[in-house]
Amino acid sequence: MSFYMPAEFEKQQAAILIFPERPGSWGYGAEPAQKVFAQIINTIAKHEHVYVIVSDKTRGAAEKLLPGENITLLDIPADDAWARDTAPTFVRDRDTGEVRGVSWRFNAWGGTYDGLYAHWERDDALAEEFCRRAGFGCISAGDFVLEGGSIHTDGEGTILTTEACLLSPGRNPGMTKQEIERKLCEMLGADKVIWLPRGIYNDETNEHVDNVCAFIRPAEVVLAWTDDRSDPQYELSAACLEALGKATDAKGRKITVHKLPIPDIPVCVTEHDLLGYEFEEGEDTREVGERLAASYVNFFFANGIVLLPQFGGENAESDRRALGIMRELLSEREVIPIEAIEIIKGGGNIHCITQQIPL
Numbered sequence: 001m002s003f004y005m006p007a008e009f010e011k012q013q014a015a016i017l018i019f020p021e022r023p024g025s026w027g028y029g030a031e032p033a034q035k036v037f038a039q040i041i042n043t044i045a046k047h048e049h050v051y052v053i054v055s056d057k058t059r060g061a062a063e064k065l066l067p068g069e070n071i072t073l074l075d076i077p078a079d080d081a082w083a084r085d086t087a088p089t090f091v092r093d094r095d096t097g098e099v100r101g102v103s104w105r106f107n108a109w110g111g112t113y114d115g116l117y118a119h120w121e122r123d124d125a126l127a128e129e130f131c132r133r134a135g136f137g138c139i140s141a142g143d144f145v146l147e148g149g150s151i152h153t154d155g156e157g158t159i160l161t162t163e164a165c166l167l168s169p170g171r172n173p174g175m176t177k178q179e180i181e182r183k184l185c186e187m188l189g190a191d192k193v194i195w196l197p198r199g200i201y202n203d204e205t206n207e208h209v210d211n212v213c214a215f216i217r218p219a220e221v222v223l224a225w226t227d228d229r230s231d232p233q234y235e236l237s238a239a240c241l242e243a244l245g246k247a248t249d250a251k252g253r254k255i256t257v258h259k260l261p262i263p264d265i266p267v268c269v270t271e272h273d274l275l276g277y278e279f280e281e282g283e284d285t286r287e288v289g290e291r292l293a294a295s296y297v298n299f300f301f302a303n304g305i306v307l308l309p310q311f312g313g314e315n316a317e318s319d320r321r322a323l324g325i326m327r328e329l330l331s332e333r334e335v336i337p338i339e340a341i342e343i344i345k346g347g348g349n350i351h352c353i354t355q356q357i358p359l
Contacts (some may be wrong), residue, residue, distance in 0.1 A: 023279075033346060034058070045070040051074055053076045077126070152210060160194050165205065197236075201293070211293055212236070214299070220256045224262050
């Protein structure tokens with residue numbers, strides 16, 4: 001059998017989300033975040049099945065906020081709600097069409113070196129348990145540390161990732177860049193890895209690729225961008241643009257790059273936000289004025305639609321601009337704006353809380 005990772009813009013059978021509750025990520029009892037998660041889940045459920053992972057604490061809220069059909073609640077222990085990074089990465093057999101989940105090692109984005117919380121055992125076990133409960137075969141990646149948000153694929157043999165993340169000391173310090181590349185190609189059925197140097201400024205995941213650059217079709221990407229040379233994001237995005245300009249994909253094609261501007265005004269933690277968090281010992285904390293890694297690139301494909309983050313307030317104009325760009329680039333789909341400020345307060349966005357299962 002020959003398994004490979006399909007592109008996110010291909011047909012899907014389902015999506016996975018984890019209903020939020022962690023007090024150090026989701027302020028004010030997670031109620032504001034749960035409402036946005038519910039909006040996302042209910043929207044996706046109109047187009048494909050949705051698995052929602054819940055706990056004893058969140059099942060009641062999930063049942064109340066998710067009344068529709070096409071949704072399955074699964075009681076699986078989790079440490080937080082980042083399904084992109086802790087749920088399986090799904091691959092498909094080229095010959096039989098069988099879909100299986102890949103279980104990577106998860107260590108909270110850096111383990112004891114620079115991980116974001118002290119205990120991640122439930123998140124690490126989640127991918128295998130989901131496959132067992134949902135009836136998918138599971139492929140173990142052994143001790144190889146990876147999060148789903150650190151990779152994108154075109155479904156045609158090319159993987160996109162960032163050096164800042166996959167070469168960080170907290171993940172696989174005993175492996176060389178070449179060894180990591182071989183492992184990715186082996187597990188994902190790919191032929192080539194395009195390495196971008198950086199991601200989004202102040203991204204606490206060590207700069208996941210899903211915040212800075214994403215395939216929208218083969219040989220075509222959107223790249224988070226700013227024209228403001230005084231913004232710390234400028235140099236990071238410029239370095240990525242240079243790398244993409246020199247790259248070809250697994251089929252030898254040049255990459256077409258569409259610039260997708262970041263929010264005009266940095267999204268930062270407010271005093272009100274900070275009052276709502278409850279941090280555990282050993283958990284990464286926040287502070288007033290801290291810049292969050294807000295990006296419109298962190299969108300999610302589902303069947304026939306795209307869910308695009310919006311940040312509101314003083315970023316209303318950049319929200320409209322991003323929406324217009326994406327609607328032009330993806331005219332064959334419905335691009336749905338989602339007010340996602342409550343998700344970015346947790347540290348990620350729509351792509352970070354979702355994981356697709358291909359047909």
